[in-house]
Amino acid sequence: MPTRQNLDIFFTFIIAFLLGFIYFSYTSSWFSDALECRPTVEEKHDVQMDLHFPIGTACKQPSVSSSRPDVATTSQWLAPIVWEDTFDLTVIDAIYKQQNITVATIVFALGKYVRFLKDLLESAEQHFMVGYRVHYYIITDLPDEVPAVTLGEGRQLTVIKTATLNRWQEILLRRMERIENLIQYELLNKADYIFSLDVDSKFYAHWGAESLGDLVGVLHAWFFGSSRGQFTYERRPESQAYIPLDEGDYYYGAAVIGGRPEKVLKLVKTCRMQLDVDRANKIEAVWQEESHLNKYFLYNKPTKLLSPEYLWDDRKQKPSLMKVVRFSQVVKNYAEIRPNP
Numbered sequence: 399m400p401t402r403q404n405l406d407i408f409f410t411f412i413i414a415f416l417l418g419f420i421y422f423s424y425t426s427s428w429f430s431d432a433l434e435c436r437p438t439v440e441e442k443h444d445v446q447m448d449l450h451f452p453i454g455t456a457c458k459q460p461s462v463s464s465s466r467p468d469v470a471t472t473s474q475w476l477a478p479i480v481w482e483d484t485f486d487l488t489v490i491d492a493i494y495k496q497q498n499i500t501v502a503t504i505v506f507a508l509g510k511y512v513r514f515l516k517d518l519l520e521s522a523e524q525h526f527m528v529g530y531r532v533h534y535y536i537i538t539d540l541p542d543e544v545p546a547v548t549l550g551e552g553r554q555l556t557v558i559k560t561a562t563l564n565r566w567q568e569i570l571l572r573r574m575e576r577i578e579n580l581i582q583y584e585l586l587n588k589a590d591y592i593f594s595l596d597v598d599s600k601f602y603a604h605w606g607a608e609s610l611g612d613l614v615g616v617l618h619a620w621f622f623g624s625s626r627g628q629f630t631y632e633r634r635p636e637s638q639a640y641i642p643l644d645e646g647d648y649y650y651g652a653a654v655i656g657g658r659p660e661k662v663l664k665l666v667k668t669c670r671m672q673l674d675v676d677r678a679n680k681i682e683a684v685w686q687e688e689s690h691l692n693k694y695f696l697y698n699k700p701t702k703l704l705s706p707e708y709l710w711d712d713r714k715q716k717p718s719l720m721k722v723v724r725f726s727q728v729v730k731n732y733a734e735i736r737p738n739p
């Protein structure tokens with residue numbers, strides 16, 4: 399016969415167990431992932447990253463001739479260069495949608511640059527990785543000024559407070575180090591892909607999973623088609639970002655850097671170390687972290703290149719080979735917006 403005391407102990411135990419269960423399921427991401435059957439990043443490496451194509455998906459037959467004879471669609475090392483009409487979104491989405499990926503999107507907005515966040519985020523919600531999980535990480539010294547933007551399903555935003563810096567050059571030089579920390583302490587096991595984006599920008603058209611790759615660079619709008627001698631690489635041998643005049647593939651814009659977390663980590667860590675050496679030697683590369691990025695990409699080739707459709711400039715006339723502008727730098731008054739000349 400159960401006594402009253404035994405029953406009390408029994409029910410207390412049940413209630414404690416239920417409370418523990420609820421607490422654990424709220425606090426443990428492992429638990430919620432397991433409940434949702436979301437694979438760990440390691441499992442994804444093995445299985446999910448295969449380009450599995452669902453049986454019975456209708457799509458056009460690929461052409462054997464080039465769909466874009468007017469532009470180069472591969473680099474010398476056979477990395478694709480992504481242009482409109484070089485990919486079939488039906489096929490891309492059939493492959494990537496089922497991978498249930500999360501794209502971490504890192505944006506710096508310090509000082510007056512917070513004013514660009516609203517347009518950037520609102521346009522991203524319309525055009526950027528729509529239908530995929532996106533986690534924005536906004537790094538700012540003015541967290542209270544981050545605008546409230548309505549986010550779609552599967553999309554979230556985290557604000558990270560950082561110290562104010564009074565030189566714009568310093569803000570740019572420190573980007574690599576901050577991205578390195580964020581990946582190392584937060585994103586390695588949370589994100590499948592990463593993009594770092596300039597905040598003074600806006601999305602105008604589709605930007606989707608065709609942009610994903612192990613290491614992704616973008617061809618700078620102002621230097622596309624220029625000869626390598628004209629690229630604004632760092633030309634002083636004293637800097638770690640030095641590139642000789644007779645070397646160089648493309649001029650890459652630092653406004654867009656992408657890839658798998660471990661690949662981007664290697665990039666930002668290497669650039670940060672080179673920046674540290676330059677700092678110790680009291681030399682600042684001509685285009686700050688962009689010069690170091692260009693050096694990195696010269697000797698560590700990106701696996702996917704995004705055409706200038708993915709980094710245009712509102713001030714620039716659109717040539718006929720540009721069938722679409724997806725993402726573009728907005729016009730700004732440098733003297734008014736930057737903390738120093």
Ligand SMILES: CC(=O)N[C@H]1[C@@H](OP(=O)(O)OP(=O)(O)OC[C@H]2O[C@@H](n3ccc(=O)[nH]c3=O)[C@H](O)[C@@H]2O)O[C@H](CO)[C@H](O)[C@@H]1O
Nearest residue numbers: 506507508509511566569596597598651652653685686688
């Ligand atoms: C299109 C492109 O590739 N742009 C690059 C270019 O000039 P940009 O003129 O595009 O540089 P920028 O003034 O937009 O600065 C780059 C980014 O740093 C952040 N920021 C900068 C200043 C500030 O006071 N607060 C703040 O938050 C913000 O995210 C901004 O978008 O060269 C810079 C280095 O000199 C960077 O490599 C930029 O990515």
Ligand SMILES: [Mn+2]
Nearest residue numbers: 596598653727
């Ligand atoms: Mn910019």
